[in-house]
Amino acid sequence: MSDLAAIVRALDFIESHLQTAITLGDVADAVAYSLYHFCRSFKNATHYTPYDYLMRRRIAEAARALLQTAAKVTDVAFDYQFNNLETFSRAFRRVLGQSPSQWRQQGQTGYRQLLPPLTSAHVEHIARCGPWQPTELPDFTLALVGVMTLGDRDALAWAWLSRELVGVASRCESCYAWVCHPRGDERERAILVAVTAEVLPKIPPGLVRKDLPQATYLRFAPVGTARDLELLRDYIDYVWLPQSDYCVAHPCYLVRYAATPGLPSSESDLEVCVPVKRRQN
Amino acid sequence: MKAALTEQPTRLLAGFDFFGDPFRSHSGWSADNEIGRLWQRWGEYWYSGGMAELPIKDLTVCYEFHIYHPETLQTGEFEVFIGVEVTQLADLPLAVVGKTLPGGRYAVFTLTGEEIASDWIWELDHAWLPKLGVQRLTTFSVQRYDERFKSVENLSESELEVYIPLLP
Numbered sequence: 001m002s003d004l005a006a007i008v009r010a011l012d013f014i015e016s017h018l019q020t021a022i023t024l025g026d027v028a029d030a031v032a033y034s035l036y037h038f039c040r041s042f043k044n045a046t047h048y049t050p051y052d053y054l055m056r057r058r059i060a061e062a063a064r065a066l067l068q069t070a071a072k073v074t075d076v077a078f079d080y081q082f083n084n085l086e087t088f089s090r091a092f093r094r095v096l097g098q099s100p101s102q103w104r105q106q107g108q109t110g111y112r113q114l115l116p117p118l119t120s121a122h123v124e125h126i127a128r129c130g131p132w133q134p135t136e137l138p139d140f141t142l143a144l145v146g147v148m149t150l151g152d153r154d155a156l157a158w159a160w161l162s163r164e165l166v167g168v169a170s171r172c173e174s175c176y177a178w179v180c181h182p183r184g185d186e187r188e189r190a191i192l193v194a195v196t197a198e199v200l201p202k203i204p205p206g207l208v209r210k211d212l213p214q215a216t217y218l219r220f221a222p223v224g225t226a227r228d229l230e231l232l233r234d235y236i237d238y239v240w241l242p243q244s245d246y247c248v249a250h251p252c253y254l255v256r257y258a259a260t261p262g263l264p265s266s267e268s269d270l271e272v273c274v275p276v277k278r279r280q281n
Numbered sequence: 282m283k284a285a286l287t288e289q290p291t292r293l294l295a296g297f298d299f300f301g302d303p304f305r306s307h308s309g310w311s312a313d314n315e316i317g318r319l320w321q322r323w324g325e326y327w328y329s330g331g332m333a334e335l336p337i338k339d340l341t342v343c344y345e346f347h348i349y350h351p352e353t354l355q356t357g358e359f360e361v362f363i364g365v366e367v368t369q370l371a372d373l374p375l376a377v378v379g380k381t382l383p384g385g386r387y388a389v390f391t392l393t394g395e396e397i398a399s400d401w402i403w404e405l406d407h408a409w410l411p412k413l414g415v416q417r418l419t420t421f422s423v424q425r426y427d428e429r430f431k432s433v434e435n436l437s438e439s440e441l442e443v444y445i446p447l448l449p
Contacts, residue, residue: 025354034402036347039357043304051302051356 146194291384296364
């Protein structure tokens with residue numbers, strides 16, 4: 001069994017035992033690894049230590065249960081194998097920055113706060129494109145001109161922008177997608193497909209200008225292919241940021257495509273920038 | 282992999298110690314994980330005068346122990362010690378800690394090349410120890426590094442001895 005296959009089996013094992021008392025030794029046994037080799041391989045494949053991953057998955061599901069059920073906080077803690085309320089609250093606060101009661105009172109999940117189960121696609125993407133050392137872009141902003149649309153009508157928007165760029169395309173080396181989740185969750189999505197304002201100094205009537213919020217941005221590259229974009233976003237939001245000194249400053253992200261819309265894109269040149277701020281402990 | 286049974290004397294060792302999950306920051310056989318960093322700190326100490334400060338018994342051999350604690354199975358955290366054999370543990374310099382490596386019966390395995398980075402503990406537990414008809418003490422394991430171990434970057438030309446303590 002390859003390391004990746006073993007780690008995917010370990011992820012499945014963890015997933016089916018979130019409410020069962022298991023040790024890391026049990027997980028290692030389930031994939032026929034020694035504990036030492038398992039811990040090393042798991043971290044290598046997921047960029048989480050197995051203990052940290054198990055705790056964060058348990059907290060994520062416990063947090064969901066607090067919002068979706070009327071179970072007592074203590075019962076939820078025991079359901080997810082926390083021996084007492086204090087341990088649960090401490091772990092909960094460490095992961096979500098508030099107590100279980102405050103979380104329940106708030107009544108909703110924040111932007112990409114709860115670690116979902118990592119899958120074989122995530123692990124394979126990390127092996128193929130990672131590890132990432134993001135570049136910090138302090139006080140970054142960008143003036144964009146393009147087509148704004150809601151929902152998933154990206155193809156339509158790109159086609160429209162391509163038409164507007166006829167005649168100026170030779171001046172345009174990159175184009176951008178600025179994706180926002182205005183309500184702070186993924187139910188609503190706005191996308192601006194655009195070029196920089198220098199490319200279109202006179203804004204055509206059908207386009208809009210948007211200046212990105214000034215902030216520190218972290219630039220992650222390579223993405224892999226365009227199909228890997230969501231996997232990289234998952235990696236940034238659920239793996240990299242939670243283990244860093246940063247958190248998301250705005251529920252948005254910027255994708256740079258190294259090609260003009262309408263022309264074949266060079267998929268290997270994609271990069272993702274995320275606005276961040278220092279975490280307050 | 283070669284295997285043998287051996288009796289070892291009690292050894293006094295002086296060196297550096299770490300407790301935690303050494304793979305938290307970097308995994309694999311990377312000099313950047315906490316085991317690699319422990320070796321780096323030890324190397325800096327050793328070559329900046331540490332060698333002269335210690336009552337060294339044998340400077341050609343270094344030991345790395347992994348010591349498992351009750352929480353190791355839960356959290357993946359364990360203790361790592363690296364050091365050299367010394368003649369006494371009294372009056373060690375402040376930066377250095379002393380350990381006593383228990384004497385007794387050990388299974389000794391010689392790992393060569395890529396075996397060093399493989400999951401040899403699983404192999405020992407599930408193939409070699411049953412074949413030798415012995416049972417291990419699960420509280421620690423010892424790696425013995427001598428001139429046959431070239432470097433982490435050169436595992437293919439290296440050899441490493443692993444000592445597994447056995448139940449009497």
